[in-house]
Amino acid sequence: xxxxxxxVAIAALVVVAGVVSYQLYQERQxxxxxxxxxxxxxxxxxxxx
Numbered sequence: 935x936x937x938x939x940x941x942v943a944i945a946a947l948v949v950v951a952g953v954v955s956y957q958l959y960q961e962r963q964x965x966x967x968x969x970x971x972x973x974x975x976x977x978x979x980x981x982x983x
Contacts, residue, residue, distance in 0.1 A: 968980065969982055
């Protein structure tokens with residue numbers, strides 16, 4: 935019973951570490967600056983944060 939609990943606890947920690955790492959990765963992928971689009975309606979400039 936003790937070994938099974940240890941394996942489950944380690945697996946849960948690995949999953950939590952993976953989820954946190956993925957969230958940090960997604961947060962860093964967000965770009966900042968401005969976005970300029972040229973379309974039929976003219977030029978559109980948006981500030982991205």
